[in-house]
Amino acid sequence: MRTIAELMNLRDRKALVVGGAGGVGxxxxxxxxxxxxxxxxLDLKGGKTGLSFICDLKNEEATGEATEKAISEMGGVDIxxxxxxxxxxxxxxxxxxxFENQTTTAWNDAVTVNLTSAFVLARTCWKSLEKSGNGSIILFxxxxxMVAPxxxxxxxxxxxxxxxxxxxxxxxxxLMRYLATLFAPKIRVNAISPGGIVRNYPEAFTKRYEAKTPLGRLAVDExxxxxxxxxxxxxSEYVTGHNLIIDGGWTTW
Ligand SMILES: NC(=O)c1ccc[n+]([C@@H]2O[C@H](COP(=O)([O-])OP(=O)(O)OC[C@H]3O[C@@H](n4cnc5c(N)ncnc54)[C@H](O)[C@@H]3O)[C@@H](O)[C@H]2O)c1
Structure with a gap:
């Protein structure tokens, strides 16, 4: 049986983090x-650490090209x-x-970045992740x-x-559940669902949010x-199709 240290060792694995220049990223x-x-x-801007591949996820062609470049320069992708x-x-x-001022242009762009680009990335990385033997996809x-605001x-x-x-x-x-069964057993696909993370929020919001959170605080990136x-x-070698909720208990009640 492998030790915990062995199971969590990612030496020789290549990870592509889309949105890796952001707070969570x-x-x-x-x-x-x-x-x-x-x-x-892979991001609009360079990250704090790691190799940077700049692209606008709103542009499918540019996203495909940047992803191929990343896979080629890293010598594959495992994560x-x-x-x-x-x-x-x-x-x-x-x-x-x-709400009355939210436009379909902003809606379409947001859906492209938040959702469609995950489909494009999964499709482009699929074969390389399959070759890995340890392929893992995580969608945030x-x-x-899960719940309404x-x-x-x-x-x-x-x-x-x-x-x-x-x-x-x-x-x-x-999409995570679809890919989890489609890509099984070679690639695992899971999601992480955070609750509110400390940003520059107004105090009134923070107080109300924390009062409704069982663990009594907003999350931090850590x-x-x-x-x-x-x-x-x-x-998590035997885990796929799972949504790991990190919300201080927000969705429990
Ligand atoms: N912050 C929160 O409270 C919170 C809560 C729940 C879930 N999340 C999720 O966690 C993830 C990260 O959130 P965050 O708080 O770190 O946000 P962030 O704004 O700090 O990071 C998002 C990253 O996405 C990149 N990005 C945005 N549009 C892009 C585009 N068109 N092309 C390429 N890159 C683009 C940005 O440059 C940025 O680096 C998101 O999926 C978010 O929905 C965040």
Whole structure:
């Protein structure tokens, strides 16, 4: 029987982290590097660490090309993590605005980045992940892929929870289940669904959110490290099609 240290060793594995320059993405890259993996980042901007492959996920052709380049430069891919997204703080017209002003252009762009690009990435990396023998895909969804926003939390603040965020995150969970059975037994596919993570939120929101969270606080990026370590490595060798919820108990009641 292998030891825990052996099961979590990612030496000689290559990881592609889509959205790896962001808050969660940086914690994901740090985790995988600490475990021994070579990390490549696919993002609009360069990451804090690892090889950078710049691309706009709204452009399918550019995404395909950047992904192929990453696979070729890293010499394959064993782990694919998708955590790029239009989030509440994303500043584009028609996105983080009251419902009546949310546009189909912003909706389509958000669905392309949050959901469609995960499909494109999985399709492009499929054969390389299959060759790996240890292929693992992790898609970042959200509590808002499972439950509706409690709009009372946002009252009197400038925060908005756009409709397309929720729709795309729900879609990601079903894409994860589809890929989990399609790619079995060679590649495992799982999701991580975080609750609210500390960002520059208004105090009124933070207080209301924390009061409704069983563990009494927002998450920090570090809270995701254990979930990534588990799902990326052989620690979870018999786990596929699972949605690992990291929400301090938010969805329990
Ligand atoms: N922050 C939270 O409270 C929270 C809660 C639940 C789930 N999540 C999920 O975790 C993931 C990471 O969130 P985060 O807080 O780190 O967000 P973030 O904004 O810090 O990171 C998102 C990354 O995606 C990249 N990105 C956005 N649009 C892109 C595009 N068109 N092309 C290429 N890259 C693009 C950004 O450059 C950024 O590096 C997201 O999937 C998000 O939905 C976050």
């Amino acid at each position: 940086s914690a994901v890259c740090e985790t995988l590097q600490e475990m021994g993996a070579v990390v490549g980042i 694919l993590v998708h955590c790029a997204a239009y989030v509440g703080e994303t500043k584009v017209p028609g996105w983080s605005v009251p 969804s959200s509590i808002y892929g 409690n709009f009372g939390l946002y009252e009197g603040t400038s925060m908005i929870n756009p409709a397309a965020y929720n729709a795309s995150k729900g879609g990601l969970l079903q 809270d995701l490290k254990g979930a990534v370590a588990y799902l990326a490595s052989d620690l």
